Amino acid sequence: MKNSILSTFILFIFCSLHSHAKTKVDTIYAADLQPIGRTLINNQHNLALITSGAHFGFSFKGNECAIYVSIADAGGHNYLQYELDGIYQKRIRVDGNLKEPIIIKTNSIGSHRIWIYKATEATSGALLFSKVAGEGVKSLSAPKLPLIEFIGNSITCGAAADDSEIPCGTGDYQDHHNAYMAYGPRVARALNVNFILSSVSGIGVYRTWNRDSPSMPLVYENANFQEKDSLKWDFKTYQPKIISIALGTNDMSNGDGSARAPFDTVRFVNDYVKFVQLVKSKYPKAQIALLSSPMIKGNSREILQRCLSRIKATADTTYPKDRPVATFFFEPMEAHGCSGHPSVADHQILAEELKPFFAGLLKQ
DSSP states (O other), X not given: OHHHHHHHHHHHHXXXXXXXXXXXXXXXXXXXXXXXXXXXXXXXXXXXEOSTTOEEEEEEEEEEEEEEEEOSOTTOEEEEEEEETTEEEEEEEEETTOOSOXXXXXXXXXXXXXXXXXXXXXXXXXXEEEEEEEEEEEEEOOOSOOEEEEEESHHHHXXXXXXXXXXXXXXXXXXXXXXXXXXXXXHHHHHTOEEEEEEOTTOOSSSOSSSSOOOHHHHTTBTTOOTTOOOBOOTTSOOOSEEEEEOOTTTTOOTTSSOOOOOOHHHHHHHHHHHHHHHHHHOTTSEEEEEOOTTOOHHHHHHHHHHHHHHHHHHHHHOTTSOOOEEEOOOOOOOOSGGGOXXXXXXXXXXXXXXXXXXXXXXX
């Protein structure tokens, strides 16, 4: 009888310990995550991923982890996307009324590494992360690699590129964003460098695609890329090796049919030169690279290329001791994404064009 009771007690203890080991969960809170991109810790102590492609990583053991994420707009939605053990997985919709964590499962038990990315741009609202939970979860820091900052418009954002879940012409603007698959992050992954995206849909050097403002020079210093944003970005956060600027598509746009003045080459060049000076004031050691637009064709393409050449010449004269400004002119493209934008597949073509160019700059 005593032996039976003792055996039952030992079995109970063993099962309890085994159950506890199976359910052991560790937690990383927002302040201990190590993001890259324009991010901040807000008043609620959440990590806000602001810009396209802003990301953070962590490792865990077992076959699942929990992501505690929300957005400020209770009636809205946004998207994150993730990479698991070096392989891209998918986008995940984050609804404003989300109450439970997002559970990410794996096909195998063991050690895993995840990188979480913001799929959408700053104007779509921030993704707010309070914590990450999982067995043995640990925060990952970005590898110590050169950094490229990609400044641009909707193309650089990866906007209107992905219709794999929601067809073009339906849904909301953010439903077709895919920052991970945009040309900048693709180039960065191919060349083994870090990246940040500083991009806003519709924006230009001196006007937007259908209005006179805001322009990139007006919003670049603001953390959220909003014209009236009082929160300024701390440019000491990163020291990019290369600053890639791809602007001009929207300055040259015919807009949405409303009255619009013809493209002003003089103002474009002057304002662009001032913007280059602003960027160089933030990052005096960075290599500046000016990119044209794959969306602009014919005579307009020639005009934009001549403007960029003049901007380069002026900047090189102004900063004779610095590395010369580099220029890259895309081949014209027939885009296959939504509303005339490059698709996910088109972005791969753009990235392949750009890889030798940036590889050369990284060697300097």
